[in-house]
Amino acid sequence: MPTHMLQIPTADGQADAFAAFPDDGERHPAVLMYADGFGIRPVLREMARELAGHGYYVLVPNFFYRHGPAPVVELPEYIGEEARTAVMGRLMPLIEAHTVERTLRDADAFLGFLAGRPEAGTGPVAVTGYCIGGLLAVRTAAAHPGQVAAVAGFHAPVGAAGPDCLRRLTAQVHFGHAESDLTPEGLSELNQVLDAAGVDYTSEIYPDTVHGFTMSDTDAFNPAALRLHWDHLLPLLARTLASR
Secondary structure, three states: OOEEEEEEEEOOEEEEEEEEOOOOOOOEOEEEEEOOOOOOOHHHHHHHHHHHOOOOEEEEEOOOHHHOOOOOOOOOOOEOHHHHHHHHHHHHHHHHHOOHHHHHHHHHHHHHHHHOOOOEOOOOEEEEEEOHHHHHHHHHHHHOOOOEEEEEEEOOOHHHHOHHHHHOOOOEEEEEEEOOOOOHHHHHHHHHHHHHHOOOEEEEEEOOOOOOOOOOOEOOOOHHHHHHHHHHHHHHHHHHOOOO
């Protein structure tokens, strides 16, 4: 399967990115995949390749490119509790500096880049993300209602987008929350906002999970929850993109 490291022109510079897509010479529906805060690394490349194997052009941008190419901080092969604390101490200033305005400028560039790729289809796209990437996915979808047909977020602080942003979602939505991130009461409050806005969504807490459950290079990894993530994500994409 072809994979490329790319440079995407943005309003603030050049964002490095990873892309994976089927090797059949055809155009395929595009999926913009936002990484978690640890960024592009082997586990994200593998997830992108797995998704691409289902017939998608998958683009994983380094949204911290203003601070350097991925990985922007040194990462161990396995991120356990001790390493996580140290790494997050270096990443938090970058996360806090990643404003809504930066997110939306970058989203324009990333979606514009996908629209010009000869390997990507010309129809609507999907956006998915993990951790902070899920929040970026929601903000991207809300800002591009005519272009984004599906949005998914996993162990992501999607509520931080705010009710006004959530109400602007026109895409079909799936949110898979970690037990450690959201209480049942918090889930009910989030889902009430989506209900009131008429969003077509599913939103649930995945059982026996902690924040980061999809990432196999961390101590948060839950194989059953990763499978559940694919069980929700792939049908969502098939419903919204496959027939485009």
